[in-house]
Amino acid sequence: MMLNYYRPDNLNDGLVALSENSWTLLAGGTDFYPARVGKHLNEKVMDLTGIRELRSIRETEDQIYIGALTTWTDIVNANLPAAFEGLRKASKTIGGVQTQNAGTICGNICNASPAADSVPNLMALDAKVQLMSVKETRMLPLEEFILGNRKTARKSDEFVTGLIIPHPGKDARGNFEKLGSRAFLVISIAMVGVVAELNESEEIENLNVAVGACSAVSQRLYLLEKEAKGQKLQDLEIKPLHLENLEPIDDIRGTAAYRNAVIPELVMRAVKGVL
Amino acid sequence: MIKEDKSRVTFNLNGTPQTVFASQIRRFSDVLREDLGLKGTKVGCDAGDCGACTILINGEQRYACLTATGQLEGCDVRTVEGLSKNGELTSLQHSFLEEGAAQCGICTPGMLMAAQSLLDQVPHPSEDQVLEALSGVLCRCTGYTKIVKAVINSGQKQTSISSPDAGNAVGSRMVKVDGQKKLTGEELFGADKAPEDSLWLRTIRSPYARARFSLINTEKVLKKYSGLVKVLTADDVPGNNGFGIYPHIKDQPVLAKDHVRFRGEAVAALVGDRESVESVSEEDLNLTWQPLEPVRGLDNALAGNLDPVQSEFPDNTLSRGFVKKCDVEKGFSESHTVAEGIWTTSAIEHGYIEPEAGFANRIGDRLEIFVCTQTPYMDQSEVAQVLGIDKHQVRIIPSAVGGGFGGKLDMSVQPLVAVASWVLNRPVKCVYTRPESLASTTKRHPVRIRAKAGCSSEGKLTAFEFHGDFNTGAYASWGPTVADRVPIHCTGPYFVPKMLSETKALFTNESPSGAFRGFGTPQAAIAHEALMDTLAEKICMDPLDFRIKNALRKGDHTNTGQLLENSVGQVECLEALKSRWVEWRKAAEEYNQQSAVIKRGVGSGSVWYGCGNTSMSNPSTIQVGINGQGKVTLYNGAMDIGQGANTVMVQICADALGIPASQFDLVMGDTDLTADAGKTSASRQTFVSGKASQLAGECLRAKIIQLAEVSDRATIHIEGEKLIAKDETGEHLIILSDILPQENGDVLTGEGTFDPPTTPLDENRQGSPYATYGFGAQIAEVEVDTSLGTTKVLRIAAAHDVGKTINPTQVEGQIHGGIAQGLGLALMEEYIQEVSENLHDYLMPTVGDMPSIEVILIEDPEPFGPYGAKGIGEHALIPTAPAILGGIKHATGVAIHHLPATPDRVFSEIQQAGNNNANA
Ligand code: FES
């Protein structure tokens, strides 16, 4: 009999099954179930949560590996470098504690919502996505992995197995600013992830900034990053040109005009907040 | 179709090994409830938005609705059923009970589990830790205040819960009579009970706001799904395919025929086994749609360039209301200062955490319906006319109700399961999904208000004019009630010598608007309070002093010319807030001196609101009986929807009878077992049914006194079959088991009926529409981030005149909960069809959004009320939004005219004001 639910306990078995059939992949369930309210569940689902090896965080000298099944709570509790502070803050704002205990970081990027709170932080961290099939293992920068609203570069025979983040160094610091209409359980109107490195006189040595929920995919602000180098943090100024690749829309959470108007302030707060 | 494959999953459940044989992809919440029969874990959304399903997995809080059953293999699972041992409540549950942290109780299991996960780690948590731990569970009743307190206090030494002695129940903080079962998971809500062999019903609803449709051939789908028993359509409705609140307007079809008028309207119902009805896709059904241009919004409804929503109402006007007192034009010409404005509000969802649910079961020529409802007796007549049978053939057995707020005054699942069960002669169950509940049930009326007020140079109100257009959606529901109540209350609790108010309820192809806590007056209050602020500002008077100066007092005549003789506590409420007002305003202004971006402000709002129906008879009857074994039963038809009517009725009756409240048993709302106590609406239960409960107790007491031949000062003791009445002449014994019992076993009974006295309104709508009014005022301090437009409410003080506090814990709970809903109305709630059909796009306040709240109870007794009491349910919500908006204005200088005051709206107002200043 063909199974409609399969929960492999190791990566290899999962990959083999994935090469033979097409499956809907399930991890924390925080996106899977909400999309199926009131429906009888009869699709073929591979539940990845049995693959223990994918739930780990490892730090080496030159990189940090975050396994695909790492939950938000795992990130909050992990002893990560200061550059991950933005990601940590974001993890604490995703859904309720219940969601944070179940939802996984790779589930979040695979779901590819424009409002995914992890994404701007991971972009600011220059995260790369590790994809694996029985045939090959490949790596894609996160910006090339997420192709659009709910669209990714994952092929149907691939798992996202984890994220590789080049070690940002001890001096880099992260921050996250989220704008929403209520205190908890809120989907962002806009959010900003930052990783920055300052020297002793508070001059910017390096700045990575990404803005979320203001375009189909979160965007790095490369021009701003370039111009910021060498500037004093206090003197930093956000110009319209810096935000040119953002394309906010009107939606239930806020108007495009509002997003455009508040992004500079949000970016400034996020950047200054690294101190 | 892939065959469902079931497997064994083994885990530890509440300390005991457990194996289930189930499809592993099923939501664990479903397996817990349906396969294991553990109904304590609730389902409010199936989408990770409400937290009602929170359980502990390996000690961590998790949403059971988002957990695949297969993931439980080898896990340790705890549910609410695993908290108390041998009927002993845990200290957390005990604390919830004592604080009154559970109102309706539907969120309670989830709250308890979320709290437990924290307490397991941190026995004495800080407030911030508690807020974070509870962040994923929504409560719509309590405003979270008492829940947070209960969790913080749960570590403290518990005193045993004491119950008041005879004669001391009224005024005491007696715990809920039905409180314990809300904490253990034993309480049965609409979805928690149904016969084993029930069929499942799922409704097919229109995706269009307006369309013609046809459903030609149902044979194909019946063939494809062997478990599908019937596809019900309009033609299957045996009686009148229409229902509605008003006896002469039954305009909403149970199942639409040929034509739908709003997105979410029911067109067919699938009945069969659950798997089959949930598997049917829209394509399976052969439904063809011909979308039509819908009437959207008030302008469209008024313009009349599209076909009217209902052809019998060519100008889309369902009803009009007005009140006219003297010559308002003259009033304005005599005014020194005039203020005016236009305000609009959005559709608002009731947001009870329990979606509509119930089952019907045909037994011979009778039909029984178990359902969550605010109005069993009205359901009974409605179902009867839909089935074309006599109302005595219908029995409504209300479940515990997981919140109502007006939304469960209209029928939802009732007529559907009724028709299905009647036609098929089988029990049929239906549970709305959250999106279905949002799309198909009523909303708070969106409104556009144009209002104007004038005052003298000394700050006395001279004239008031109000025009309100209410968007009543596709069907009448409570539209006429809103159009009727608002003109009476639209000035606020102030004396106005000359006034005119006019309202219209207009049909559109949008969600039917119905009853929602306050029947339109919360929207009107936004206008009248903003006008008070502007007038006060214009004549350089303190806004609170202005309100005190104009507040209704004893001896004043209202807008309808009613003389207020008793129980008018408005001035006391405002004065009770005065010192805080002065202090908070000063503190905010000082704060703003040194803060450029974050600005604070303090605003105020006032309320008056008539208790009961408008100029209409609305009697309640309550019965009480003692049986041969000495069991005392209160037959309470006054639906408890979480607000606490069960407890209040017992407290009142116990004191009237003169025995301890703890001796009472309770039967709630069953139309076969209780008398009609009207609807739980219009803040009438404490006042009207409470009085009936008092009269019932007094009636029974009088019979006992007569039988025992004692003086009316006698004390009464019931010990088993012995009733001892004691007076100055000694003890008099009645052996209860010697008395011939009536059919239900009771040997002595009492009954009370009360209908609040009102008068009809004349051609200018002058008269006495309500027997009494509740009064109140609130002040709110807010903090606005002017660079982002976000608003946080820091603290609220609320003073309400409740006549007499029957139960302080419950009254506080009503006020906290009302404030939470008022805060949602002010800042975040906006229902948009198609867009916000879930609880992550429809935002309601979370535990982190609540301000600290101080409650001040004023007691100016109402002679008609039980022990002087009157209503509070709706009053608590009405002043909150105006106070918050006043706070925003004080903080930023901008007046918000379009609600909710979301960050983008507040921001754009601030920007505009800045530009205007720059240009000036
Ligand atoms: S039912 Fe699970 S979160 Fe609402």
Ligand code: FES
């Ligand atoms: S008590 Fe929380 S939802 Fe009713």
